Every structure is written in structure tokens, then in C-alpha cells.
Amino acid sequence: MxxxxxxxxxxxxxxxxxxxxxxxxxxxxxxxxxxxxxxxxxxxxxxxxxxxxxxxxxxxxxxxxxxxxxxxxxxxxxxxxxxxxxxxxxxxxxxxxxxxxxxxYLFTPEHGITAQGLAKPLYSLHTLGMPPFNIPRHDNLQAIRNSIASITSLPDGVIQFLSECADRLERELVGVEFELSEGVIQGDPQHRNALYAQDGEVVLCDWDTVAIGQPEWDLVTIEVHCRRFGHGGNHYRAFADAYGFDVTCWTGYATLSAIRELRMITTNARKTHHSPGSLAEVERRVEGLKLGDRMQTWNIL
Structure with a gap:
């Protein structure tokens, strides 16, 4: 370099x-x-x-x-x-x-961690109880709006479209009824945010997004990653079975998954001035969002 x-x-x-x-x-x-x-x-x-x-x-x-x-x-x-x-x-x-x-440093094999492997530590986190000090409340919509305000690489019309999506989803979120108990959530649980300990146990990492919030946000993030990054439905269902709750069968799933995907798009759009090579992928995801293509496979950025 x-x-x-x-x-x-x-x-x-x-x-x-x-x-x-x-x-x-x-x-x-x-x-x-x-x-x-x-x-x-x-x-x-x-x-x-x-x-x-x-x-x-x-x-x-x-x-x-x-x-x-x-x-x-x-x-x-x-x-x-x-x-x-x-x-x-x-x-x-x-x-x-x-x-x-x-x-x-913990070594992780090339094949990485399965979604099923994330279920046990994630459930343990969600049922751990509150820490004896303050941590932020989870707020995807505010994070989305912060990212939209910082985007410099997309046309004004696209930024307006993303902002209108956030407005619509914020209205939908008001009517969502959560089922699980509020607690500590990781905020961005995914295959790359976990490693294997020396004894083979799956351990979580990357705690920058830890917050107080609804576990459904973590669960829908796992589902989005399985669907968008080519892992497939069976991969996700193994996770849901191991965790004991299938977020796709819950009434708030459509709203939360759409919010999570919009956050992923806007976060990456905000970062393109540091990683110009990612712009084409961001633009492709935005086009998929406009078309309502929920099965479009995304490339990892």
C-alpha cells in the first residue's frame, strides 16, 4: 500500500x-x-x-x-x-x-461461524440482566437518520428516497408489539462478529453497538444476514430452532427487517468516501430496495 x-x-x-x-x-x-x-x-x-x-x-x-x-x-x-x-x-x-x-487473538477457521453457533451466546446475552452502569438505548431510526445526513456519494433524489423510507418505517414501528423481554442486545450480531475460543466454544466480539433494547432487533439481524449474504433459509432455521424463537413468524418481522436493511444500506453509503470501491454495491442495494426485492443477494462490504 x-x-x-x-x-x-x-x-x-x-x-x-x-x-x-x-x-x-x-x-x-x-x-x-x-x-x-x-x-x-x-x-x-x-x-x-x-x-x-x-x-x-x-x-x-x-x-x-x-x-x-x-x-x-x-x-x-x-x-x-x-x-x-x-x-x-x-x-x-x-x-x-x-x-x-x-x-x-482467537483463531477462526476459514468456514467461520454458523448462525446456529450464535444462538447460545446470544440467548445468554439477552437473558444476562442489566449491567451496573449505563449503556445506550438501541435506536435504529436515529442511526439511519445520522447516516443519511452524512451521505455525500449519492444523488439528492436517492437520499430523499432513503429519508422517505425511514419516515414510513418510523410510522410503522409505532404499531409494533414486541414479545420478548427488553435487555442487553449486541446490536449487530452476525457471522463475522463471533469467534471460536480454544475449547471450541463460540464467543461474541465487536461490542461497539451494545445497547439496551428488544432482543428481536438482534434476531432479525441474524435473519437478514442469512438471507442477504447467501447462507440460505435452512441456515437461519437452524439458528431459530437453537435460540427458541423464530422472528420471521412474529407480527413485527416485516417492519424490523426493513429497518435493519435500511440501516445496513445507509451505514455503508455513509462510509463510501473512505471506501470508494463499495459505492457500486450500495447503489445496487438501493435499486433492489426500490424494486422491493427482498431476496436480492448482497455482497459483503
């Missing part, structure tokens, strides 16, 4: 590695073999010599939000909940107003 090529987190390569090197030096970790793993949102880097994953929060992330995530995961660990553990240092480390966290 060149020094001007955009990389995850909204940094250029030189700046990202400057932050990484300073944070690792402060943590007493060797980053000589650092390798970028992923991150349409945050910069996620593996330190192979250390067995540690470093997450540099996306440019502009609030330090207090990252601090709250660290506190939440510490609470999960103390509760014996199946989560990717924090690396044992004081966190986050802040470099030039960028929050950096450190996590134990």
Missing part, C-alpha cells in the same frame, strides 16, 4: 501505523509483524508475535464510547460470559485523540 491509500478507520497507511506503533510501545507490545485483518469501520490489526489483536477506533470515535465498551466487556468477563477477552492492560490507550484497545 502507498501512504495515501485509504485504509480502515479513515486513516491513511502512514498515520494508522504511527498510531499503532505508539500505542503498542505504550502497552509494551511488539508490532514488528503487524498485519491488517479487517475493518470497514475500525482498523483491526493482528500482532502475530504477541497473539494480540489491536483495534484502532474509527477516526472521530468518542473516547468515552470506547471506554464504555471496555468497561462493558470487563463486566462480561467477570460474569463468565463467552466473549473475546481483553488483553490484560489498562485500556483504552489514547494516541492523538485516537482510542486504541487490545484483545486476545
Amino acid at each position: 502507498t501512504a495515501t491509500m485509504p485504509v480502515p478507520g479513515g486513516f491513511d497507511e502512514f498515520e494508522m501505523y504511527e498510531v499503532l506503533e505508539q500505542a503498542c510501545e505504550a502497552a509494551g507490545l511488539d508490532c514488528s509483524d503487524a498485519r491488517l485483518l479487517r475493518g470497514h469501520t475500525n482498523a483491526v490489526v493482528l500482532l502475530g508475535n504477541e497473539g494480540v489483536v489491536v483495534k484502532i477506533a474509527r477516526r472521530g470515535s468518542r473516547i468515552e464510547d470506547v471506554t464504555r465498551t471496555v468497561r462493558f466487556v470487563s463486566w462480561l468477563m467477570d460474569s463468565g460470559f463467552p466473549t473475546v477477552p481483553l488483553h490484560g492492560i489498562e485500556q483504552p490507550i489514547v494516541i492523538d485523540r485516537h482510542a486504541v484497545t487490545f484483545w486476545t
Whole structure:
């Protein structure tokens, strides 16, 4: 990569590695073999010599939000909940107003995690009880509106269409009657937000979107990912059977799934100035939304 090529987190390569090197030096970790793993949102880097994953929060992330995530995961660990553990240092480390966290590296086979594998830890989360400190309330519609306000890569007419979709779904949501008890939700549970622990247990990760809300939001997210990313109906049904609740048979399913898909579209649309190669996929999804094509397969961004 060149020094001007955009990389995850909204940094250029030189700046990202400057932050990484300073944070690792402060943590007493060797980053000589650092390798970028992923991150349409945050910069996620593996330190192979250390067995540690470093997450540099996306440019502009609030330090207090990252601090709250660290506190939440510490609470999960103390509760014996199946989560990717924090690396044992004081966190986050802040470099030039960028929050950096450190996590134990867990290997995941190439085939990844099945939706069925997510059912047990997700059910455990939904029935865990409330933490002894405040976390945000889940609000998909506000997140959608925030993203729409930040989109710069789509025509005004498309942005207006997305805004009108949000208005309509907000009206529909008023009439939705939830069945499950409110509690802690992950906010974005999916195949890529889980890993295998050394004993083979599936553990959850990526807690940036944790919130208080209705479990139905997490369940519909699993269903959308199964349907949109080519996993198929049987894959989802195995999850629903293992969890004990099929969100597709619930009266609020159509509204929640449409809201979840709109959030995924608008979130990715907001990020295209950092990842220009994703614009064509965003435009394709918008066209599918206009056509009402619920079975259109999406490419992972």
C-alpha cells in the first residue's frame, strides 16, 4: 500500500501505523509483524508475535464510547460470559485523540461461524440482566437518520428516497408489539462478529453497538444476514430452532427487517468516501430496495 491509500478507520497507511506503533510501545507490545485483518469501520490489526489483536477506533470515535465498551466487556468477563477477552492492560490507550484497545487473538477457521453457533451466546446475552452502569438505548431510526445526513456519494433524489423510507418505517414501528423481554442486545450480531475460543466454544466480539433494547432487533439481524449474504433459509432455521424463537413468524418481522436493511444500506453509503470501491454495491442495494426485492443477494462490504 502507498501512504495515501485509504485504509480502515479513515486513516491513511502512514498515520494508522504511527498510531499503532505508539500505542503498542505504550502497552509494551511488539508490532514488528503487524498485519491488517479487517475493518470497514475500525482498523483491526493482528500482532502475530504477541497473539494480540489491536483495534484502532474509527477516526472521530468518542473516547468515552470506547471506554464504555471496555468497561462493558470487563463486566462480561467477570460474569463468565463467552466473549473475546481483553488483553490484560489498562485500556483504552489514547494516541492523538485516537482510542486504541487490545484483545486476545482467537483463531477462526476459514468456514467461520454458523448462525446456529450464535444462538447460545446470544440467548445468554439477552437473558444476562442489566449491567451496573449505563449503556445506550438501541435506536435504529436515529442511526439511519445520522447516516443519511452524512451521505455525500449519492444523488439528492436517492437520499430523499432513503429519508422517505425511514419516515414510513418510523410510522410503522409505532404499531409494533414486541414479545420478548427488553435487555442487553449486541446490536449487530452476525457471522463475522463471533469467534471460536480454544475449547471450541463460540464467543461474541465487536461490542461497539451494545445497547439496551428488544432482543428481536438482534434476531432479525441474524435473519437478514442469512438471507442477504447467501447462507440460505435452512441456515437461519437452524439458528431459530437453537435460540427458541423464530422472528420471521412474529407480527413485527416485516417492519424490523426493513429497518435493519435500511440501516445496513445507509451505514455503508455513509462510509463510501473512505471506501470508494463499495459505492457500486450500495447503489445496487438501493435499486433492489426500490424494486422491493427482498431476496436480492448482497455482497459483503
